[in-house]
Amino acid sequence: MSSTYEPKPMEKKWQAKWEESRVYAASNRSEKPKYYVLIEFPYPSGAGLHNGHTRPYTAMDVLARVRRMQGFNVLFPIGWDAFGLPTENYAIANKIHPAEVTRRNIAAFRDQAKALGYSFDYSREVDTTSPDYYKWTQWIFLKMFERGLAYKSEMPVNWCPSCKCVLANEEVIDGECERCHSEVVRRSKSQWMLKITAYAQRLLDDLDTVDYPARVKMAQKNWIGRSEGAEVDFKVLASGKSAGELTVYTTRPDTLFGATYMVISPEHPLAREFADGAVREYQNASAKKSDFERSELQKEKTGVRLPGVSAVNPATGTEIPVFVSDYVLMGYGTGAIMAVPGHDERDWEFARKFSLPVIEVVAGGDVGKAAFTDTETGKMVNSGFLNGLEVAQAKKKMTEWLQEKGLGKPSVKFKLRDWVFARQRYWGEPIPIVHCPHCGMVALPESELPLTLPMVKSYEPTDTGESPLSAIDEWVSVKCPKCGADAKRETDTMPQWAGSSWYFLRYCDPHNPKELASAEALKYWMDVDWYNGGMEHTTLHLLYSRFWHKFLYDIGVVGMPEPYKKRTAHGLILAEDGEKMSKSAGNVVNPMDTVKSYGADTMRLVILFIGDFEKAVSWSDKAIVGCRRFLERVWALQDNLRPGKDFTPELEGVLHKTIKKVTEDIEALKFNTAIAALMSLCNEMGGKACTWADYQVMIKLLSPFAPHICEELWAKYGLGGLLPAQSWLAYDPAKTIDDTVELAIQVGGKLRGTVTVPRDSADDDVVAAALADARVAPLAAGKTLKRAIVVKNKLVNLIFG
């Protein structure tokens, strides 16, 4: 009789053995093929690991463990994305330096990761706040600066009054700060920007070369937002006299004949030039509005006429009025539009409100009642040389005409904005730039990297929009690296996304003091074979890191244009009430509690068994007990074992089937059904006298999910050595197929019984067997068989006349 299953001591024991034997350390030199499994490294908050970590980490740990057993040299690293506001705020509140807070949090996270049995290569840990690491973050920034991709620009920014910090567009959700949900306000500020827009087309095009879920590709495409159209120049008249040109961007050059007025954004230079009192008032009002307020006012269009100013429609020669309205955004296109109320909903609403003429130029709708925006069905009317053409043809012809006449040109625009790359906070990478009164912005020489954060006592944010670093005189005041004059350091720091934009490269060669990673190491490990992460990073980290990687490819640091071969995305773990887990809702479940009460192996099973990995799922304590019982039953199978190198004949089929099922399900992220198959196998084995060989199959298949109990059992019943050194199981396809099959018998499409026949029986034999069935025979009596549909090895459907 075996002892009872006691997870705690055995989990400690095996975690220690794994550590001392270094079985999970990846080697940069190996005979084996490489495989790089990546998880999104955590932000080490004070709260410790939560189920937003355990779900993806456990899943990828399963994959890493399977790949090792499949004979790959696996890189499965972990690190710490440790710069950021929560740490800084906690540090301020508790009067502990953020570096110390970070050190403690990392230690706690590492312990928890180890307690969960994650097979990370802990010798390759990276920490984005370590100067050895952020030296290279700064280095990449300087390379971008050299090539004009990092620049400073005065522009309206999203300012979070609570975080006292600017935000990237990607961090503003419904007009609120992504982190603290304060309403974001607009402020004009001189900002560091990264020119991600220079990579817009490539970021879009190369989505076709990678294996990402469709929903991820779609979200990135929408965010990049490419549109094709034309820029058109309109002559401007002020008080009847020529006053230059107004260039608009339109995706519908075909509708030019229907343009009855113009609209420019309140920030447009022309609006400033010709503003009267009413216009100025309108400009002031829109400047005060937050993005949120602007979108709130979506339905009701507002605007004012720009007095004395008109434009000439180049197609018709008609003079048309110019309006100022905040439904036109300065940040997109040219900040000015030609309004075609017949065929654009916004223009239509505006025209109705201001009683402007509506001209139908595409037939098919009723422009008196609504804008007709269909581009598939209509034909051009009231449009001179375009009449009778379809929209697509008219677009082409008008664009050509504009080009011939020198009135316009084809144009492509993106919604993607440049990346606001500065934060006015202490706990981030210092930007290695010096402002010199003579030389302007000067890059710190590479030899002076890393530019370390000064260790100071006070680093509270300011209300002025200045970084706390600006108050530290001895750090700020510096000599210009170029001319030696008195100069000042840049005091903004980089956003949290900086360190995470390239961390997967550092893992390849994490201790290299000379380069961000050696060319050799990068060549060997990159690209990442499988990267799993959250949907919430699709237009943030995932897009940013693709951008940085493409830049590094362009300057010859990495050898391929895309960093990640395959990306998958897990669903959220919700609280038991179906809401998002949050401290404020008080519904947070701590995975370490489950580890303490039931063991790490149980916790790992639960988080994967609980539902479809790719979908959101509510945490449920009820799932725990089932997983724990399963492990106990696997443990108890020991009681009935008998020696033997062969499979028990009656188990052979189910063993091969389970090997197939578990192997295939893991590849497809169907961890829940893989575990269900293992539970079924356990139920099959229960009560039977299994051989050691049978049991070894269970141990190996279960080991990626529940590694501790499996090492314990392998040590007793296996073939020696640790499990990661064992080979994964192969199945014999012939043995996954049964000799006989149970067919469903339908009569007229309704299930009436089942019949067991030899596999691949002839159709006639199947029909005969079905007709002989006790339940079917009476239904067949006195009727003629009109038709019989036989689906091989599945079903027979009898249709009577």
Place this chain on the structure above:
RNA sequence: GCCGGAGUGGCGGAAUUGGCAGACGCCCGGGACUUAAAAUCCCGUGACUCUAAGAGUCGUACCGGUUCGAGCCCGGUCUCCGGCACCA
């Protein structure tokens, strides 16, 4: 509004993509073991009806269609979740 995804027992969820709906687990009911309980093991468990150890009817959000056969395909409707949102 636009673009994605989803809706299946008391519950979490399965279903090889058109072929026995409800795998696996939880809960619940019954039994075994026990002085008893817990634990464990075995059996049962979608709903309804009947002439009831058997059989029938209904059943995958709703309405309709295609098909020998639909959770799956097509048309329409409703609800929920995620993303984008005055992007010209």
